[in-house]
Amino acid sequence: MTLHSLIPQGSGTLYGVILNDHPSLERLGAALSDAPYAAPPKAPVLYIKPRNTHAGPGAIVHPPHGADRLELAATLGLVMGRDATAVTEADALDAVAGLRPVLDVSLPNPVVYRPPVRERCFDGSCPMGPVVPFDRGGDLAALTLRTRVNGTVVAERRLSDLVRPAARLLADVTAFMTLRAGDALTLGIALNGPQAGPGDRVSLEIDGFAPLEIRIGDATP
Amino acid sequence: MKHARIRYEGTLHAATAATPEGEALRLADGRVIAADAVEAWLPPVEPGTIFALGLNYADHAKELAFKPPETPLVFLKGPNALTGHRATTTRPAGVAFMHYECELAVVIGQTARDVPRARAYEVVAGYSVANDYAIRDYLENYYRPNLRVKNRDGATPLGPWLVDAADVPNPMDLRLRTLVNGTETQSGSTRDMIFDVPHLIAYLSSLMTLSPGDVILTGTPDGLADVRPGDQVVTEIEGIGRLDNTIVGDR
Numbered sequence: 286m287t288l289h290s291l292i293p294q295g296s297g298t299l300y301g302v303i304l305n306d307h308p309s310l311e312r313l314g315a316a317l318s319d320a321p322y323a324a325p326p327k328a329p330v331l332y333i334k335p336r337n338t339h340a341g342p343g344a345i346v347h348p349p350h351g352a353d354r355l356e357l358a359a360t361l362g363l364v365m366g367r368d369a370t371a372v373t374e375a376d377a378l379d380a381v382a383g384l385r386p387v388l389d390v391s392l393p394n395p396v397v398y399r400p401p402v403r404e405r406c407f408d409g410s411c412p413m414g415p416v417v418p419f420d421r422g423g424d425l426a427a428l429t430l431r432t433r434v435n436g437t438v439v440a441e442r443r444l445s446d447l448v449r450p451a452a453r454l455l456a457d458v459t460a461f462m463t464l465r466a467g468d469a470l471t472l473g474i475a476l477n478g479p480q481a482g483p484g485d486r487v488s489l490e491i492d493g494f495a496p497l498e499i500r501i502g503d504a505t506p
Numbered sequence: 507m508k509h510a511r512i513r514y515e516g517t518l519h520a521a522t523a524a525t526p527e528g529e530a531l532r533l534a535d536g537r538v539i540a541a542d543a544v545e546a547w548l549p550p551v552e553p554g555t556i557f558a559l560g561l562n563y564a565d566h567a568k569e570l571a572f573k574p575p576e577t578p579l580v581f582l583k584g585p586n587a588l589t590g591h592r593a594t595t596t597r598p599a600g601v602a603f604m605h606y607e608c609e610l611a612v613v614i615g616q617t618a619r620d621v622p623r624a625r626a627y628e629v630v631a632g633y634s635v636a637n638d639y640a641i642r643d644y645l646e647n648y649y650r651p652n653l654r655v656k657n658r659d660g661a662t663p664l665g666p667w668l669v670d671a672a673d674v675p676n677p678m679d680l681r682l683r684t685l686v687n688g689t690e691t692q693s694g695s696t697r698d699m700i701f702d703v704p705h706l707i708a709y710l711s712s713l714m715t716l717s718p719g720d721v722i723l724t725g726t727p728d729g730l731a732d733v734r735p736g737d738q739v740v741t742e743i744e745g746i747g748r749l750d751n752t753i754v755g756d757r
Contacts (some may be wrong), residue, residue, distance in 0.1 A: 298584045322647045330648040331657075333582040335555040337715045349713070370659065400581040400649045403558075406714050461598075461644075461654050463586045494643065 297467035299334040305473030306446045321398045338411035345502040349407040354482050358389040358474035359430040359489045361459050364416050372465040377455035383416035386489050386497040431490040439479035460486040507668035511548040549592035550668035554719035556583040561727025575643035578701045587657050591751050593665035599756035603642035607726035608684045608741035611636040618716040630671045635749040635756050636723045637741040639665045667747045681744040694727025
């Protein structure tokens, strides 16, 4: 039995990342240097999906009061097998025990100036697939993330688009904060993704993983 | 009652203050020990979701040259950020400005969803003192205040006590202050919060379900100063506790 198999997987804090993909940075372009941002980001831009957001396959995600459309962002979570503090890029992947598909559901907001608590922390807004053991031999950059709404592909992304690939991201994040065993760090989401509304069926397909299927429920009264 | 989580004789214990000021503690097994005999103070709660408020005192908003916000400016922290009473917090090498923030911490005691302001105190388990350090050098305008500023390991001391809500008749009229090496550098009153505790609970529980163990750090008044390795920083709230911390340099 390895140490990794003793660790409860994916029961910790989930850290999300934005602006870790070249297309999102390119789309913002000159705006990154204008108000309110003033300069392009230097450190990884992180946010937290707290425990009330965590959900599993088959989840029904209800839009919060007054909302109708929800934004969908597909990503892959790195699930930590041990605590990682100030890891080097060369050693970073040793701390990863597993991978899991993550659908970050949010209220659309093109502005990323303030922490997205209203937008990204409503109940059930972080459906995740089961944790699959991490295979060091696999090439994450070769994975394609395909999002479907009612069967139609609405977004497709290859993980070759990352600004900081997994090991670099882990090194830059753990330089200032420990990721604990059971925590997960996503490889980042694309901004301004496709939207869905009540009744829509959403799925995230990644080769090698079971499709993560959810449904958008009725708006919260 | 004042509750603590401590290490004594190498073992973790739940304890309560055995005297009003907490010079002695009663362990869950009945033993009474002197506060000086405590080997380590843990944060007094195992935290669930940790919320923190920016710019929640009008004077502090002005100090940072911001208009007071129209809705609460909320950000989240991970459990890595917390440390206990009498701990050390690291000032990274080469930074120009690291400041303390004395804050009233509210610990949620019940599952709470869409709680009206008038009933908000019913879901509070108790209160504690937090020191929400920030490294100003690392501020960037993406999801600001960003985690590199506010979610550093051990840079949010919490404690020493969780004081039962029943023992805090009016949390909105408590004096807060910070002392650096014995000199008072920050002082204010929870009376001056822009969004008071009932408003914050109503607001957060309108966005999401709160659960027992969730913690809300309610923001800080003005009076910020740079702190350096070796500085003894005490954040104190009337009736809640006195939280000691020492700044250390980067390895």
